[in-house]
Amino acid sequence: MNELTADNLHLWRGEQHVLRGISFHLAGGQCLQVTGPNGAGKTTLLRALCGLVPLETGVVRWCGRDVAADLIAYHSQIDYLAHDNGLKADLSAAENLRFAARLRGRLQPDEISAALARTGITDASEVLLRRLSAGQRRRVALARLLLTGGALWVLDEPGANLDQRGQALLSELIEAHLAGGGSAVVATHHDLQLPPTQLLSLALQ
Amino acid sequence: MRPENGETSVGDIQTRQSLAGAAMAVMQRDLRLALRRSGDTLQPLGFFVVVTTLFPLALDPQLSLLRDIAPAALWVGALLSSLLALDLLFREDAQDGTLEQLALCGVPFAGLLVAKTAVHWLMTGLPLVLVAPLAATALGAPIAAVPGIIAALLLGTVALSLIGAVGAGLTMGMKRNGSLLALLVLPLVAPVLIFGARATALAIAGESVAAPLYLLGAMAVLAATLTPWAVAAAVRIGLE
Numbered sequence: 320m321n322e323l324t325a326d327n328l329h330l331w332r333g334e335q336h337v338l339r340g341i342s343f344h345l346a347g348g349q350c351l352q353v354t355g356p357n358g359a360g361k362t363t364l365l366r367a368l369c370g371l372v373p374l375e376t377g378v379v380r381w382c383g384r385d386v387a388a389d390l391i392a393y394h395s396q397i398d399y400l401a402h403d404n405g406l407k408a409d410l411s412a413a414e415n416l417r418f419a420a421r422l423r424g425r426l427q428p429d430e431i432s433a434a435l436a437r438t439g440i441t442d443a444s445e446v447l448l449r450r451l452s453a454g455q456r457r458r459v460a461l462a463r464l465l466l467t468g469g470a471l472w473v474l475d476e477p478g479a480n481l482d483q484r485g486q487a488l489l490s491e492l493i494e495a496h497l498a499g500g501g502s503a504v505v506a507t508h509h510d511l512q513l514p515p516t517q518l519l520s521l522a523l524q
Numbered sequence: 525m526r527p528e529n530g531e532t533s534v535g536d537i538q539t540r541q542s543l544a545g546a547a548m549a550v551m552q553r554d555l556r557l558a559l560r561r562s563g564d565t566l567q568p569l570g571f572f573v574v575v576t577t578l579f580p581l582a583l584d585p586q587l588s589l590l591r592d593i594a595p596a597a598l599w600v601g602a603l604l605s606s607l608l609a610l611d612l613l614f615r616e617d618a619q620d621g622t623l624e625q626l627a628l629c630g631v632p633f634a635g636l637l638v639a640k641t642a643v644h645w646l647m648t649g650l651p652l653v654l655v656a657p658l659a660a661t662a663l664g665a666p667i668a669a670v671p672g673i674i675a676a677l678l679l680g681t682v683a684l685s686l687i688g689a690v691g692a693g694l695t696m697g698m699k700r701n702g703s704l705l706a707l708l709v710l711p712l713v714a715p716v717l718i719f720g721a722r723a724t725a726l727a728i729a730g731e732s733v734a735a736p737l738y739l740l741g742a743m744a745v746l747a748a749t750l751t752p753w754a755v756a757a758a759v760r761i762g763l764e
Contacts, residue, residue: 369628372764395541395630403621409560421549422629424541
């Protein structure tokens with residue numbers, strides 16, 4: 320069973336104590352919404368959960384195993400969407416997604432067009448990303464989540480630049496992901512339209 | 525005999541992650557990007573050509589004098605132009621977040637960074653090797669010296685790209701990193717310069733270039749063995 324456990328995470332950035340004893344347990348099919356004022360350490364927590372930032376103390380466990388013991392196996396199970404979309408401006412949406420899929424060892428052309436259709440950018444799939452709007456680029460990044468198929472989504476302000484329909488789409492995508500047994504950690508100020516039983520929340524100060 | 529013993533199911537094949545496949549994907553993407561922006565990609569080559577042709581203009585145009593300085597001009601030019609190109613190696617990927625995606629894709633990061641470095645060499649090191657015969661003849665080197673010069677530059681630029689990648693990884697997060705990159709990388713690549721210039725001088729003099737070429741080859745192999753881990757460690761620090 321997919322489950323993510325954080326046990327007493329502490330992290331210092333220079334003199335600043337950013338994460339102060341964060342603990343949570345997230346089962347498959349659940350979403351953890353991380354909230355907090357700017358500078359509260361939401362991004363840092365998400366990056367620490369991904370193993371991008373080393374923790375001072377505390378353990379992150381995925382399926383009961385310490386993720387630091389085998390980061391590569393853990394990484395093959397997660398998808399991280401950062402502030403930056405992680406897409407190349409000089410490639411088209413379809414090219415970006417094809418690359419992401421190949422990186423993960425998956426290549427099915429029909430899946431790419433299906434993912435782009437799901438996020439509503441079919442018309443612009445061959446346009447260079449630098450010519451798309453910020454919201455459209457965010458939608459391409461969401462399409463990548465559908466394609467790479469990780470069991471754990473770690474999303475940092477996924478709703479940034481999205482219009483209202485985009486926000487609704489985001490909630491739908493997360494809900495479908497949870498319904499499939501996946502889990503998600505989402506840092507966002509927007510309300511996620513999810514059933515309360517699936518939604519945990521963590522407020523950082 | 526049951527078929528499932530010898531065969532993997534279709535689903536397995538489609539979702540199987542391999543370093544080779546991921547590295548190929550990275551190489552193809554970077555080649556495509558480099559070709560799409562050939563202006564940026566060709567700048568270091570232009571720099572090399574201009575620098576090496578400045579020497580004959582600045583010096584007394586005596587063939588013997590030009591031949592004497594040819595090894596130094598070629599190698600200092602190669603060193604500086606590969607340094608110029610290094611700035612492009614990781615910086616943009618770090619800025620747009622694609623480097624993070626590579627770090628988190630579930631295959632060994634060092635392998636993907638080597639793939640990036642290989643493309644970088646193809647687009648900036650190899651063109652330099654191909655233009656070197658022209659630059660060398662402009663500096664008065666005899667045609668017979670060309671194979672030796674090409675061999676030395678081929679091995680030398682591989683070592684330069686690999687060693688330089690460590691510096692590029694360490695400085696990728698900084699805003700103005702040009703001079704720091706030079707300070708970090710140039711001392712490390714001094715041996716490449718010494719033996720590369722020596723091989724070129726021997727080739728121009730018509731003597732055997734084997735000894736310095738072996739040393740350059742050893743440096744390229746050593747760099748290929750050790751630097752991937754150093755590059756991955758440096759880039760990880762930059763991503764933190």
